[in-house]
Amino acid sequence: MAFTGFGEYAIDFFDGLVADNSKTYWDAHRETYQSDVRAPMEALLTELEPEFGGGFGTGKVFRPYRDVRFARDKSPYKTHCGAVIEQGRGGGAYYVEIGPDGLRVGGGCFHLAADQLARFRQAVDVDLHGKALETILAALRRSGWEIAGEVLKTRPRGVAADHPRVDLLRHRSLYAVRVWEPADLLHEPACLDRVRAAWRDVRAFNEWARDHVGTSELPRR
Numbered sequence: 001m002a003f004t005g006f007g008e009y010a011i012d013f014f015d016g017l018v019a020d021n022s023k024t025y026w027d028a029h030r031e032t033y034q035s036d037v038r039a040p041m042e043a044l045l046t047e048l049e050p051e052f053g054g055g056f057g058t059g060k061v062f063r064p065y066r067d068v069r070f071a072r073d074k075s076p077y078k079t080h081c082g083a084v085i086e087q088g089r090g091g092g093a094y095y096v097e098i099g100p101d102g103l104r105v106g107g108g109c110f111h112l113a114a115d116q117l118a119r120f121r122q123a124v125d126v127d128l129h130g131k132a133l134e135t136i137l138a139a140l141r142r143s144g145w146e147i148a149g150e151v152l153k154t155r156p157r158g159v160a161a162d163h164p165r166v167d168l169l170r171h172r173s174l175y176a177v178r179v180w181e182p183a184d185l186l187h188e189p190a191c192l193d194r195v196r197a198a199w200r201d202v203r204a205f206n207e208w209a210r211d212h213v214g215t216s217e218l219p220r221r
Helices: 010-019 023-052 114-125 127-142 190-201 203-212
Strands: 058-061 081-086 093-099 102-109 146-148 174-180
Touching: 010 023, 010 093, 023 058, 023 081, 023 093, 023 190, 093 190, 102 190, 102 203, 114 127, 114 203, 127 146, 127 203, 174 190, 190 203
Parallel strands: none
Antiparallel strands: 058 081, 081 093, 093 102, 102 174, 146 174
16 A cells, blocks of 8 residues: 555544543544554555665564553553664664654664663774764754763763763763654655655664664563
8 A cells, every 4th residue: 555644533543542541542443543543654664665674674563552561651552653664673773653743753773782882882982983973963963853862971981081972972872853743744645755855864874873783682671
């Protein structure tokens, strides 16, 4: 199925789920989720995967159910639908999400396992690779991207206070995000062009992560 935009009631579905995150609401609106959210997201990913998946990773749409085993918030459903093309967590990711806030896209290292974090810091420490990452992030900021991630309050052990990239070395995760508020474009075929252009913006960032961080060799918890 070709992507023609998210359904007319996609945002209304999530607004309702925020107000009533219950199985009763979910069961009553399951068909809307499938037709206006899930099916268009799968179609969007199918259209984008030939350009962004080859040699990088595979695409998937995330399940709508929350893992509440260790969470204080026991609400059962995610209030957004996300999809990603990646080879493995942390080694670069093309991310897209629809939810009550509109359309969110992103790229980079959303999670770094211990071995990935070590490789990330090693690469940032090297002038050639660290300066390349700085250049990539600066270009993204100029284009309107937010650079985010989990950051240590102090520098990592063994890192000099005057290290030229000490701020980058403090990161435990590092990614770029952009958000567009709900608008008519969300429900049109042109939404595909917006996501494609955004993912092209983060391509250099993801390729840096793929080449210098890679996938984790540690078992998933």
